[in-house]
Amino acid sequence: MPDFKTITVEETPYLFQEATCSMDPADIGTTMGKIFQSVWAFIQKNRIETSGKVLAVYYTYNPETMTFRAGFSVSPDAANKGEAPIQFDRTPAGKVVYFQHKGAYSTLRDSYGEMMSWMEKERLTMGAPAWEVYLNDPATTPEDALLTDVYVSLS
Template sequence: MADFKLIDVDETPYLYVERSTTMDPGEISRAMGSAFGEVWAFMEKHGVPPGGGALSVYHDYAEGRMAFRAGFVVARADMAAADGTVKADATPAGRVLHFTHIGAYDGLRDAYDGMMRHMESEGLAYAPPTWEVYLNSPDEVHEDQLVTKCYQALAG
Protein backbone atom coordinates (compact mmCIF):
# COMPACT_ATOMS: atom_id res chain seq x y z
CA MET A 1 0.00 0.00 0.00
CA ALA A 2 1.35 3.39 -0.99
CA ASP A 3 1.95 6.09 1.62
CA PHE A 4 -0.27 8.99 0.46
CA LYS A 5 0.77 12.45 1.65
CA LEU A 6 -0.50 15.97 1.12
CA ILE A 7 2.51 18.10 0.17
CA ASP A 8 3.19 21.50 -1.36
CA VAL A 9 5.14 21.53 -4.63
CA ASP A 10 6.72 24.17 -6.82
CA GLU A 11 6.16 24.35 -10.56
CA THR A 12 8.31 21.94 -12.54
CA PRO A 13 9.18 23.10 -16.08
CA TYR A 14 9.32 20.45 -18.78
CA LEU A 15 9.51 19.85 -22.53
CA TYR A 16 7.01 17.38 -23.97
CA VAL A 17 5.09 15.96 -26.89
CA GLU A 18 1.44 14.98 -26.68
CA ARG A 19 0.06 11.52 -27.24
CA SER A 20 -3.38 9.90 -27.03
CA THR A 21 -3.98 6.18 -26.53
CA THR A 22 -6.51 3.67 -25.38
CA MET A 23 -6.11 2.42 -21.83
CA ASP A 24 -4.25 -0.69 -23.09
CA PRO A 25 -0.95 -0.92 -21.15
CA GLY A 26 0.98 -2.07 -24.22
CA GLU A 27 -0.27 0.84 -26.32
CA ILE A 28 0.50 3.29 -23.51
CA SER A 29 4.03 1.91 -23.16
CA ARG A 30 4.73 2.18 -26.91
CA ALA A 31 3.33 5.73 -27.08
CA MET A 32 5.38 6.84 -24.08
CA GLY A 33 8.52 5.24 -25.46
CA SER A 34 8.15 7.03 -28.79
CA ALA A 35 7.33 10.34 -27.06
CA PHE A 36 10.35 10.14 -24.75
CA GLY A 37 12.54 9.31 -27.74
CA GLU A 38 11.21 12.27 -29.73
CA VAL A 39 11.77 14.75 -26.90
CA TRP A 40 15.20 13.32 -26.03
CA ALA A 41 16.34 13.64 -29.66
CA PHE A 42 15.07 17.23 -29.73
CA MET A 43 16.93 18.04 -26.51
CA GLU A 44 20.16 16.53 -27.82
CA LYS A 45 19.85 18.40 -31.13
CA HIS A 46 19.26 21.72 -29.35
CA GLY A 47 21.75 21.22 -26.52
CA VAL A 48 19.08 21.17 -23.80
CA PRO A 49 20.25 19.14 -20.78
CA PRO A 50 17.72 17.27 -18.66
CA GLY A 51 16.98 19.02 -15.38
CA GLY A 52 15.52 15.97 -13.69
CA GLY A 53 13.74 12.78 -14.62
CA ALA A 54 11.44 11.83 -17.42
CA LEU A 55 7.81 12.63 -16.73
CA SER A 56 4.28 12.06 -17.95
CA VAL A 57 1.45 14.51 -17.37
CA TYR A 58 -2.14 13.31 -17.71
CA HIS A 59 -4.84 15.87 -18.50
CA ASP A 60 -7.76 14.05 -20.08
CA TYR A 61 -9.52 10.70 -19.82
CA ALA A 62 -12.57 10.30 -22.03
CA GLU A 63 -14.40 7.48 -23.79
CA GLY A 64 -11.78 4.82 -23.06
CA ARG A 65 -8.87 7.02 -24.17
CA MET A 66 -6.35 9.13 -22.37
CA ALA A 67 -4.36 12.11 -23.53
CA PHE A 68 -0.98 12.71 -21.99
CA ARG A 69 2.24 14.61 -22.34
CA ALA A 70 5.56 12.81 -22.09
CA GLY A 71 8.94 14.44 -21.85
CA PHE A 72 11.66 15.61 -19.53
CA VAL A 73 12.11 18.06 -16.70
CA VAL A 74 14.27 21.01 -17.82
CA ALA A 75 15.54 24.29 -16.41
CA ARG A 76 13.03 27.13 -16.73
CA ALA A 77 15.30 28.98 -19.20
CA ASP A 78 15.33 25.92 -21.48
CA MET A 79 11.57 26.10 -21.97
CA ALA A 80 12.30 28.72 -24.65
CA ALA A 81 13.85 26.02 -26.85
CA ALA A 82 10.42 24.45 -27.51
CA ASP A 83 9.58 24.30 -31.20
CA GLY A 84 7.34 22.33 -33.54
CA THR A 85 5.79 19.28 -31.90
CA VAL A 86 7.96 19.74 -28.80
CA LYS A 87 6.18 22.12 -26.44
CA ALA A 88 6.97 23.57 -23.01
CA ASP A 89 4.87 23.82 -19.87
CA ALA A 90 5.19 23.48 -16.11
CA THR A 91 3.37 21.31 -13.63
CA PRO A 92 1.27 23.41 -11.26
CA ALA A 93 2.51 24.68 -7.93
CA GLY A 94 0.43 24.12 -4.82
CA ARG A 95 -0.92 21.39 -2.58
CA VAL A 96 -1.05 17.93 -4.15
CA LEU A 97 -1.55 14.35 -3.08
CA HIS A 98 1.74 12.52 -3.50
CA PHE A 99 2.93 8.95 -3.32
CA THR A 100 5.97 6.99 -4.46
CA HIS A 101 5.48 3.78 -6.40
CA ILE A 102 8.32 1.26 -6.33
CA GLY A 103 8.07 -1.54 -8.84
CA ALA A 104 6.89 -2.30 -12.35
CA TYR A 105 4.87 0.31 -14.19
CA ASP A 106 1.99 -2.13 -14.59
CA GLY A 107 1.47 -1.86 -10.83
CA LEU A 108 0.69 1.84 -11.11
CA ARG A 109 -2.95 1.14 -11.95
CA ASP A 110 -3.48 -0.55 -8.58
CA ALA A 111 -1.64 2.28 -6.81
CA TYR A 112 -3.95 4.82 -8.44
CA ASP A 113 -6.99 2.76 -7.42
CA GLY A 114 -5.68 2.96 -3.85
CA MET A 115 -5.14 6.70 -4.23
CA MET A 116 -8.74 7.20 -5.36
CA ARG A 117 -10.03 5.25 -2.34
CA HIS A 118 -7.78 7.32 -0.07
CA MET A 119 -9.03 10.58 -1.61
CA GLU A 120 -12.64 9.52 -1.14
CA SER A 121 -12.08 8.54 2.49
CA GLU A 122 -10.33 11.89 3.17
CA GLY A 123 -12.94 13.97 1.32
CA LEU A 124 -10.41 15.15 -1.28
CA ALA A 125 -11.40 15.99 -4.85
CA TYR A 126 -8.97 15.72 -7.72
CA ALA A 127 -8.47 18.02 -10.66
CA PRO A 128 -6.20 17.70 -13.67
CA PRO A 129 -3.38 17.18 -14.03
CA THR A 130 -1.90 14.03 -12.60
CA TRP A 131 1.81 13.59 -13.22
CA GLU A 132 4.55 11.04 -12.73
CA VAL A 133 8.30 11.58 -12.53
CA TYR A 134 10.41 8.52 -13.31
CA LEU A 135 13.61 8.51 -11.25
CA ASN A 136 15.16 5.55 -13.09
CA SER A 137 14.31 3.40 -16.08
CA PRO A 138 14.00 -0.25 -17.08
CA ASP A 139 17.26 0.26 -18.99
CA GLU A 140 19.03 0.94 -15.67
CA VAL A 141 17.39 -1.30 -13.08
CA HIS A 142 15.20 -4.38 -12.77
CA GLU A 143 11.49 -3.51 -12.98
CA ASP A 144 10.93 -4.27 -9.29
CA GLN A 145 13.38 -1.42 -8.48
CA LEU A 146 11.71 1.25 -10.64
CA VAL A 147 10.88 4.42 -8.68
CA THR A 148 7.99 6.61 -9.82
CA LYS A 149 6.98 9.77 -7.96
CA CYS A 150 3.24 10.38 -8.47
CA TYR A 151 1.39 13.66 -7.98
CA GLN A 152 -2.32 14.45 -8.09
CA ALA A 153 -3.56 18.05 -8.26
CA LEU A 154 -6.51 18.77 -6.00
CA ALA A 155 -9.70 20.69 -6.70
CA GLY A 156 -10.55 23.84 -4.77
Template sequence: MTITRAHAVSHPMIYVTTRISMDPAEISAKVGKAFDILQGFLVQNHITAVGAPLAIYRDWNGKTMAMDVGFPVTAVDVSKATGEVLAGKSPEGPAARAVHKGSYASLRDTYGSMEADIRKAGWKSTGTTWEVYVKGPGMAEEADYETVIYMQLDAADLELPGAVAQ
Protein backbone atom coordinates (compact mmCIF):
# COMPACT_ATOMS: atom_id res chain seq x y z
CA MET A 1 0.00 0.00 0.00
CA THR A 2 1.27 3.45 -0.90
CA ILE A 3 0.49 6.48 1.22
CA THR A 4 0.62 9.81 -0.60
CA ARG A 5 0.03 13.44 0.27
CA ALA A 6 -3.02 15.00 -1.28
CA HIS A 7 -4.86 18.29 -1.21
CA ALA A 8 -8.51 17.37 -0.74
CA VAL A 9 -11.01 19.55 -2.57
CA SER A 10 -14.32 20.14 -0.78
CA HIS A 11 -17.65 19.27 -2.38
CA PRO A 12 -21.24 20.03 -1.30
CA MET A 13 -22.78 17.01 0.40
CA ILE A 14 -25.86 15.82 2.20
CA TYR A 15 -25.28 13.67 5.25
CA VAL A 16 -26.59 12.06 8.41
CA THR A 17 -24.57 12.48 11.59
CA THR A 18 -24.30 10.32 14.70
CA ARG A 19 -21.96 9.62 17.60
CA ILE A 20 -20.38 6.13 17.73
CA SER A 21 -17.81 4.05 19.54
CA MET A 22 -14.89 2.34 17.78
CA ASP A 23 -16.76 -0.99 17.86
CA PRO A 24 -16.69 -2.29 14.25
CA ALA A 25 -20.16 -3.84 14.57
CA GLU A 26 -21.64 -0.52 15.75
CA ILE A 27 -19.88 1.40 12.97
CA SER A 28 -21.14 -1.03 10.33
CA ALA A 29 -24.71 -0.93 11.63
CA LYS A 30 -24.85 2.87 11.86
CA VAL A 31 -23.23 3.35 8.45
CA GLY A 32 -25.81 0.97 6.94
CA LYS A 33 -28.70 2.77 8.64
CA ALA A 34 -27.40 6.17 7.50
CA PHE A 35 -27.07 5.02 3.89
CA ASP A 36 -30.62 3.62 3.99
CA ILE A 37 -31.91 7.02 5.18
CA LEU A 38 -29.87 8.85 2.54
CA GLN A 39 -30.86 6.54 -0.32
CA GLY A 40 -34.53 7.14 0.49
CA PHE A 41 -33.94 10.89 0.68
CA LEU A 42 -32.14 10.91 -2.69
CA VAL A 43 -34.99 9.03 -4.38
CA GLN A 44 -37.75 11.05 -2.70
CA ASN A 45 -36.13 14.35 -3.69
CA HIS A 46 -35.00 13.32 -7.20
CA ILE A 47 -31.33 13.86 -6.33
CA THR A 48 -28.46 12.06 -8.04
CA ALA A 49 -25.20 11.79 -6.12
CA VAL A 50 -22.29 13.28 -8.07
CA GLY A 51 -19.63 11.08 -6.50
CA ALA A 52 -18.95 8.08 -4.32
CA PRO A 53 -20.47 7.84 -0.83
CA LEU A 54 -18.27 8.77 2.11
CA ALA A 55 -18.01 8.67 5.88
CA ILE A 56 -16.21 11.35 7.89
CA TYR A 57 -14.91 10.57 11.38
CA ARG A 58 -14.10 13.46 13.74
CA ASP A 59 -14.13 14.69 17.33
CA TRP A 60 -12.69 11.55 18.94
CA ASN A 61 -12.89 11.93 22.73
CA GLY A 62 -11.27 8.65 23.76
CA LYS A 63 -14.54 6.69 23.84
CA THR A 64 -16.71 7.96 21.01
CA MET A 65 -16.45 10.00 17.83
CA ALA A 66 -18.76 11.86 15.50
CA MET A 67 -19.49 10.19 12.18
CA ASP A 68 -21.01 11.95 9.17
CA VAL A 69 -22.20 9.59 6.41
CA GLY A 70 -23.13 11.19 3.13
CA PHE A 71 -23.10 11.69 -0.60
CA PRO A 72 -21.62 14.51 -2.65
CA VAL A 73 -24.37 16.37 -4.51
CA THR A 74 -24.70 19.53 -6.58
CA ALA A 75 -24.87 22.96 -4.93
CA VAL A 76 -28.55 23.13 -5.93
CA ASP A 77 -29.39 19.73 -4.45
CA VAL A 78 -27.56 20.39 -1.16
CA SER A 79 -30.17 23.08 -0.47
CA LYS A 80 -32.87 20.35 -0.36
CA ALA A 81 -31.50 18.94 2.93
CA THR A 82 -34.11 18.81 5.65
CA GLY A 83 -34.78 17.05 8.95
CA GLU A 84 -32.13 14.51 9.88
CA VAL A 85 -30.51 14.88 6.44
CA LEU A 86 -28.11 17.79 6.78
CA ALA A 87 -26.33 20.04 4.27
CA GLY A 88 -22.58 20.55 4.40
CA LYS A 89 -19.38 19.96 2.56
CA SER A 90 -16.66 17.36 2.55
CA PRO A 91 -13.31 18.11 4.21
CA GLU A 92 -10.67 20.04 2.35
CA GLY A 93 -6.98 20.73 2.67
CA PRO A 94 -3.84 18.69 3.14
CA ALA A 95 -4.29 14.99 3.77
CA ALA A 96 -2.47 11.69 3.75
CA ARG A 97 -4.18 9.33 1.27
CA ALA A 98 -4.17 5.56 0.89
CA VAL A 99 -6.26 3.11 -1.11
CA HIS A 100 -7.53 0.13 0.87
CA LYS A 101 -8.50 -2.91 -1.20
CA GLY A 102 -10.62 -5.72 0.16
CA SER A 103 -12.77 -6.32 3.20
CA TYR A 104 -13.73 -3.55 5.60
CA ALA A 105 -12.63 -5.94 8.38
CA SER A 106 -8.99 -5.07 7.61
CA LEU A 107 -9.44 -1.27 7.42
CA ARG A 108 -7.80 -0.86 10.83
CA ASP A 109 -4.57 -2.33 9.42
CA THR A 110 -4.54 0.36 6.73
CA TYR A 111 -5.19 3.07 9.32
CA GLY A 112 -2.33 1.72 11.44
CA SER A 113 0.06 1.86 8.48
CA MET A 114 -1.07 5.38 7.65
CA GLU A 115 -0.59 6.58 11.23
CA ALA A 116 2.92 5.08 11.32
CA ASP A 117 3.86 6.70 8.00
CA ILE A 118 2.47 10.07 9.11
CA ARG A 119 4.60 9.95 12.26
CA LYS A 120 7.67 8.83 10.30
CA ALA A 121 7.24 11.70 7.81
CA GLY A 122 6.88 14.24 10.61
CA TRP A 123 3.40 15.27 9.54
CA LYS A 124 0.71 16.21 12.05
CA SER A 125 -2.81 14.80 11.79
CA THR A 126 -5.81 16.93 12.78
CA GLY A 127 -7.77 13.87 13.91
CA THR A 128 -10.32 14.08 11.08
CA THR A 129 -10.37 11.10 8.74
CA TRP A 130 -12.71 10.09 5.97
CA GLU A 131 -13.37 7.13 3.74
CA VAL A 132 -14.63 7.31 0.17
CA TYR A 133 -16.31 4.06 -0.88
CA VAL A 134 -15.29 3.72 -4.54
CA LYS A 135 -16.39 0.07 -4.75
CA GLY A 136 -18.40 -1.53 -1.97
CA PRO A 137 -21.42 -3.69 -1.25
CA GLY A 138 -23.69 -3.98 -4.26
CA MET A 139 -20.90 -2.86 -6.61
CA ALA A 140 -18.21 -5.52 -6.15
CA GLU A 141 -17.31 -8.74 -4.38
CA GLU A 142 -15.83 -8.13 -0.91
CA ALA A 143 -12.31 -9.00 -2.10
CA ASP A 144 -12.62 -6.20 -4.70
CA TYR A 145 -13.91 -3.43 -2.40
CA GLU A 146 -11.97 -0.21 -2.85
CA THR A 147 -11.95 2.43 -0.14
CA VAL A 148 -9.88 5.61 -0.34
CA ILE A 149 -8.86 6.72 3.14
CA TYR A 150 -7.84 10.29 3.94
CA MET A 151 -6.29 11.54 7.16
CA GLN A 152 -6.40 15.32 7.34
CA LEU A 153 -3.04 16.94 8.05
CA ASP A 154 -2.23 20.14 9.89
CA ALA A 155 -2.37 23.24 7.68
CA ALA A 156 1.41 23.60 8.03
CA ASP A 157 1.65 20.56 5.75
CA LEU A 158 -0.47 22.28 3.07
CA GLU A 159 2.41 23.32 0.86
CA LEU A 160 4.24 20.01 0.88
CA PRO A 161 6.02 19.28 -2.39
CA GLY A 162 4.35 16.51 -4.34
CA ALA A 163 0.83 17.02 -2.96
CA VAL A 164 -1.85 16.54 -5.59
CA ALA A 165 -5.46 17.74 -5.64
CA GLN A 166 -8.01 14.97 -5.00
Protein backbone atom coordinates (compact mmCIF):
# COMPACT_ATOMS: atom_id res chain seq x y z
CA MET A 1 0.00 0.00 0.00
CA PRO A 2 1.30 3.48 -0.84
CA ASP A 3 2.28 5.88 1.95
CA PHE A 4 -0.48 8.53 1.91
CA LYS A 5 0.18 11.96 3.42
CA THR A 6 -1.07 15.51 3.28
CA ILE A 7 1.46 18.03 2.03
CA THR A 8 1.47 21.60 0.75
CA VAL A 9 2.53 22.14 -2.86
CA GLU A 10 3.38 25.12 -5.05
CA GLU A 11 1.61 25.63 -8.37
CA THR A 12 3.11 24.04 -11.47
CA PRO A 13 2.67 25.82 -14.81
CA TYR A 14 2.12 23.45 -17.73
CA LEU A 15 1.17 23.24 -21.40
CA PHE A 16 -1.43 20.61 -22.22
CA GLN A 17 -4.00 19.23 -24.59
CA GLU A 18 -7.31 17.89 -23.28
CA ALA A 19 -8.81 14.57 -24.37
CA THR A 20 -11.61 12.17 -23.45
CA CYS A 21 -11.50 8.39 -23.76
CA SER A 22 -13.05 5.27 -22.28
CA MET A 23 -11.93 3.93 -18.89
CA ASP A 24 -10.27 0.94 -20.59
CA PRO A 25 -6.57 1.01 -19.61
CA ALA A 26 -5.47 0.27 -23.20
CA ASP A 27 -7.58 3.17 -24.54
CA ILE A 28 -6.24 5.49 -21.83
CA GLY A 29 -2.65 4.55 -22.68
CA THR A 30 -3.12 5.00 -26.43
CA THR A 31 -4.96 8.32 -26.08
CA MET A 32 -2.47 9.71 -23.57
CA GLY A 33 0.44 8.66 -25.75
CA LYS A 34 -1.00 10.54 -28.75
CA ILE A 35 -1.67 13.65 -26.66
CA PHE A 36 1.82 13.65 -25.13
CA GLN A 37 3.29 13.39 -28.65
CA SER A 38 1.12 16.28 -29.86
CA VAL A 39 2.09 18.57 -26.96
CA TRP A 40 5.76 17.60 -27.22
CA ALA A 41 5.78 18.39 -30.96
CA PHE A 42 4.27 21.82 -30.19
CA ILE A 43 6.87 22.48 -27.49
CA GLN A 44 9.74 21.52 -29.82
CA LYS A 45 8.36 23.47 -32.77
CA ASN A 46 8.03 26.61 -30.63
CA ARG A 47 11.32 26.07 -28.75
CA ILE A 48 9.63 26.19 -25.36
CA GLU A 49 11.74 25.07 -22.44
CA THR A 50 10.15 22.46 -20.17
CA SER A 51 10.66 22.13 -16.43
CA GLY A 52 11.04 18.36 -16.64
CA LYS A 53 7.67 17.07 -15.45
CA VAL A 54 5.38 14.92 -17.58
CA LEU A 55 1.88 15.08 -16.14
CA ALA A 56 -1.80 14.35 -16.52
CA VAL A 57 -4.42 16.46 -14.74
CA TYR A 58 -7.98 15.35 -13.98
CA TYR A 59 -10.85 17.73 -13.16
CA THR A 60 -13.86 15.47 -13.62
CA TYR A 61 -14.68 11.92 -12.58
CA ASN A 62 -17.04 9.70 -14.53
CA PRO A 63 -17.32 5.90 -14.36
CA GLU A 64 -17.82 5.63 -18.16
CA THR A 65 -15.21 8.00 -19.59
CA MET A 66 -12.07 9.85 -18.56
CA THR A 67 -11.34 13.45 -19.50
CA PHE A 68 -7.81 14.57 -18.82
CA ARG A 69 -5.16 17.11 -19.66
CA ALA A 70 -1.82 15.63 -20.71
CA GLY A 71 1.26 17.76 -20.99
CA PHE A 72 4.57 19.04 -19.71
CA SER A 73 5.57 21.50 -17.02
CA VAL A 74 6.99 24.77 -18.33
CA SER A 75 8.15 28.08 -16.94
CA PRO A 76 5.48 30.68 -16.08
CA ASP A 77 6.57 32.84 -19.03
CA ALA A 78 5.06 30.22 -21.39
CA ALA A 79 1.59 31.45 -20.36
CA ASN A 80 0.97 33.22 -23.67
CA LYS A 81 2.51 30.53 -25.89
CA GLY A 82 -0.41 28.12 -26.14
CA GLU A 83 -2.18 27.77 -29.47
CA ALA A 84 -5.32 25.65 -29.92
CA PRO A 85 -5.53 22.80 -29.14
CA ILE A 86 -2.49 23.33 -26.86
CA GLN A 87 -3.31 25.41 -23.78
CA PHE A 88 -1.58 26.77 -20.67
CA ASP A 89 -2.67 26.36 -17.04
CA ARG A 90 -1.25 25.81 -13.56
CA THR A 91 -1.87 23.06 -11.05
CA PRO A 92 -3.10 24.75 -7.88
CA ALA A 93 -0.95 25.56 -4.88
CA GLY A 94 -2.20 24.37 -1.52
CA LYS A 95 -2.82 21.31 0.61
CA VAL A 96 -3.11 17.97 -1.20
CA VAL A 97 -3.03 14.26 -0.52
CA TYR A 98 0.19 12.88 -1.96
CA PHE A 99 1.38 9.35 -2.62
CA GLN A 100 3.81 7.60 -4.92
CA HIS A 101 2.54 4.66 -6.95
CA LYS A 102 5.01 1.99 -8.03
CA GLY A 103 4.00 -0.32 -10.84
CA ALA A 104 1.92 -0.45 -13.98
CA TYR A 105 -0.31 2.49 -14.83
CA SER A 106 -3.21 0.04 -15.12
CA THR A 107 -2.97 -0.57 -11.35
CA LEU A 108 -3.15 3.13 -10.43
CA ARG A 109 -6.90 2.77 -9.87
CA ASP A 110 -6.15 0.28 -7.05
CA SER A 111 -3.95 2.87 -5.33
CA TYR A 112 -6.67 5.50 -5.78
CA GLY A 113 -9.16 3.11 -4.14
CA GLU A 114 -6.81 2.65 -1.17
CA MET A 115 -6.37 6.43 -1.02
CA MET A 116 -10.14 6.96 -0.89
CA SER A 117 -10.39 4.57 2.08
CA TRP A 118 -7.50 6.36 3.80
CA MET A 119 -9.11 9.77 3.15
CA GLU A 120 -12.38 8.56 4.64
CA LYS A 121 -10.57 7.43 7.82
CA GLU A 122 -8.75 10.78 7.96
CA ARG A 123 -12.02 12.66 7.32
CA LEU A 124 -10.62 14.38 4.25
CA THR A 125 -12.70 15.38 1.24
CA MET A 126 -11.41 15.08 -2.29
CA GLY A 127 -11.47 18.20 -4.45
CA ALA A 128 -10.32 18.94 -7.97
CA PRO A 129 -8.02 18.62 -9.69
CA ALA A 130 -6.00 15.49 -9.15
CA TRP A 131 -2.77 15.11 -11.09
CA GLU A 132 -0.13 12.52 -11.79
CA VAL A 133 3.54 13.18 -12.51
CA TYR A 134 5.25 10.35 -14.40
CA LEU A 135 8.79 9.95 -13.13
CA ASN A 136 10.18 7.52 -15.69
CA ASP A 137 9.64 6.49 -19.29
CA PRO A 138 7.39 3.46 -19.88
CA ALA A 139 9.26 2.79 -23.14
CA THR A 140 12.49 2.10 -21.22
CA THR A 141 11.31 1.15 -17.71
CA PRO A 142 9.79 -2.24 -16.79
CA GLU A 143 6.11 -1.92 -15.77
CA ASP A 144 6.77 -3.05 -12.19
CA ALA A 145 9.39 -0.28 -11.77
CA LEU A 146 7.31 2.65 -13.07
CA LEU A 147 6.97 5.49 -10.55
CA THR A 148 4.09 7.97 -10.50
CA ASP A 149 3.68 10.84 -8.03
CA VAL A 150 -0.03 11.45 -7.38
CA TYR A 151 -1.50 14.69 -5.98
CA VAL A 152 -5.17 15.07 -5.05
CA SER A 153 -6.61 18.45 -4.14
CA LEU A 154 -8.58 18.71 -0.94
CA SER A 155 -11.84 20.62 -0.60
